[in-house]
Amino acid sequence: MLTTQELPDCFYLNHPILICPKGPTPKHSLYLSNLDDQKFLRFTIKYLYLFKKSISSDALKCSLSKVLVDYYPLAGRLRTSPENDQKLEVDCNGEGAVFAEAFMDFTADEFLELSRKPNRSWRKLLYRPIEAHSFLDIPPLVVQITNLRCGGMILCTAINHCLCDGIGTSQFLHAWAHLTTKPTADLQVTPFHDRHVLKLPNPPQIIFPHPEFYKTTPTDGLRLDLNEFLQSQTLVPASLTFTHSNILHLKRQCVPSLKCTTFDVLASHTWRSWVKSLDLSPSLNVKLLFSVNVRQRLEPQIPQGYYGNGFVLGCAEATVNEVVTANLHKGVKLVQHAKSSLSDDYVKSIVDLLEDKTVKPDLSASLVISQWSKLGLEDLDFGEGKPLHMGPLTSDIYCLFLPVIGDIDAVRVLVSVPESMVNKFEYYMKDFTINEEKGEINGHCGEENGLK
Template sequence: MLQSSELPDCFYPNKPTSISPKWPTPNHTLYLSNLDDQKFLRFSIKYLYLYRKSIPSDTLKSSLSRALAEFYPLAGRLRISRDDEEKLEVDCNGEGAVFAEAFMDFSADEFLEASRRPNRSWRKLLYRVEAQSFLGVPPLVVQVTNLRCGGMILCTAINHCLADGIGTSQFLQAWAHFTTKPSADLAITAVHSRHALRPSYPPKITFPHPEFTKSTPHDTPLDLTQYLLSQPLVPTSITFTPSHILRLKKLCVPSLKCTSFEALASHVWRTWVRTLNLPPALKVKLLFSVNVRKRLRPELPQGYYGNGFVLGCAETTARELVNANVRHGVKLVQEAKGSLTDDYVRSMIDLLEERRTRPDLSASLVISQWSKMGLEDLDFGEGRPLHMGPLASEIYCLFLPVMSDFNAVTVLMSMPESLVSKFEYHMRDFSERDDKEREEKDGCDGNDYI
């Protein structure tokens, strides 16, 4: 197993600066929808980009200032709503984003060597803003770290309450656009208003919402998230080439056609449950992000960069998932996606108005798709990145783009250290042998978890 390399410390020649919008922007309060300010989204999405050649900091600062003129809420500050202490809103005051410059005695090639497995030392690539709470951190924090080889690492932290993955990609592409074409307007205008996702009055909860409902039996007091967080976790990543994904999809034909995401999500979910050796009768869930911009009626306007996704929820027992073909999980994923109609999403928004509830993570795997959102195409004028991914690996699962192959996917997540080898073995095993034969081959006794 490849061991991660610890990064040396960063040297900061100057204190971080504040980058404000290039010109005066509207000074008002921005309403956040119930999809925006969910409690489980109160964190920053942290991206890391590695480039072979650096861009002058003054150029990046100037273009960032221009981009913030278009996406001015990112230059504001989050605060508790004056009308509802359970909700957040954005004070669009133009206070600015944090921009830090650093140098690291490290090369791009050295970073690439260890890029499959993030580790805690990567956190030094993003300037830490000292704040007493989540609300005290500016919505946008940037660090540009120049490397001894002339390369550059760009890290950004974008508050998830203001934008989802598609929205953050839209903003970052705007920043890159103004770096290479300072005087050219954006092809797509940013849409700030979130009123299209206002709840009904009174709220109308017309569907059950299993993504928020705890389904663990009372006689099995199991909280898998707490268990995982109590273990020494290490990142593991496996890249699936187009041929690998095609082999997975062929396990579903001719009776079922599926997308690459559906096949891979089913395989990862099944492998995760098998590796943890969960109680057979335990209800397990797969929660996965689904873009609903075009599922709503009317559709959300082009340029809407707020949270336009919800969590699809597939559910079954551990026994059914592990014993069945990958086709079983695919069907559940497809059914979960199919249920996300306009009425369903509106019902979810109303549920969040009535109860500030969180997703049920007690026995759930969460998958977030970062591939095929344009994140990997971020070019500031010196070419596409050599690497793109998260600043750190978490217990939830990321589907990441592969720089050299648009149709390949890297699966990244953290697992208990004692189970990494077993997880990686099953992830690479696409056959459909029976469980007994599998266990005999990998030497597992089936008692790793319970």
């Protein structure tokens, strides 16, 4: 049994190298849409995969070189636009992706013991270019493979969020895996690069209010930057796995009067648990922000294979009192209304609003949820089997809905909260209240029925 959660150091046998596209690629500047280059997304999406058996580094490097011919912008470099220093673009110069190879005196089984809750020592599993002093200095794609003592392997990737959203990163990773297992095959999905599909005619037409970006004026003068408070605290990850049974237990609180998805009910439940844990003023306005794929919501629809950012934030809003005292049915209706509001015109209004580069989401009193559980990320197979674990490299105050390896119907909720509230948050997440015709039953669901 492990006595510490800290990972040992990585040993780099060689200096990291640049993997360039195997063949010639277009050399040009790639326009980024307003959804791509918003300041909210100026970070890298960091995935961590644990495999029982390592994959040949030569095979991974060869297939990465091949897939970068099709996904050539990921081999380029971000820069500011010559016309507007607030706007970003990609210099598609074929400079290459960073590939690092390391060894760690650790086993896959030992890592699995720690895998539910990331900690800061995991960061050593992803190489950070020494010369990178700012976001723009980090290449759009950085990869590290870490071979383990048992013959297993950890694969970490950092993919610039300005180039890809979750759907796009999954599309790219599956393309890479496909060419690793079938080197001569064609890609199953052809990437669509052009971001002008989200460039709208001038002048901007902002025809809706956008509470996801603007602070709501409080009726009692109460203002609190909850995000600033949370960032000032010692944060620890809370990780809870909801089985199919747990999710049905939640859904029963919303039927037969309301049909809802797993996301609807779990987002509502997580929001309510989070708000209850913070002991906030009952009159404070709080928001739930969550990513919504809009590829099929726009007219014309975004082409298949588009791997850029094709999502916007849905926004549910209520007072603390409304969130904590209402039943789950009420929260689900707020989530569903937020999703249904994202019409073609509304999304285009967001795109136009983001022409102003000072606009950013209102995080002052918001829980942000990103769903990774329906992207197929857990199915990645480079030829030695699917991963034993898939998740983020780090935990943040943004909440992730993660896939559960081996259980397609389960969802793992991961979010970092202040150390002082983690027990309370986990208690509320596990405390299900069901109203039934025969009366009210309060049940604290724990390990015995699958919630961990």
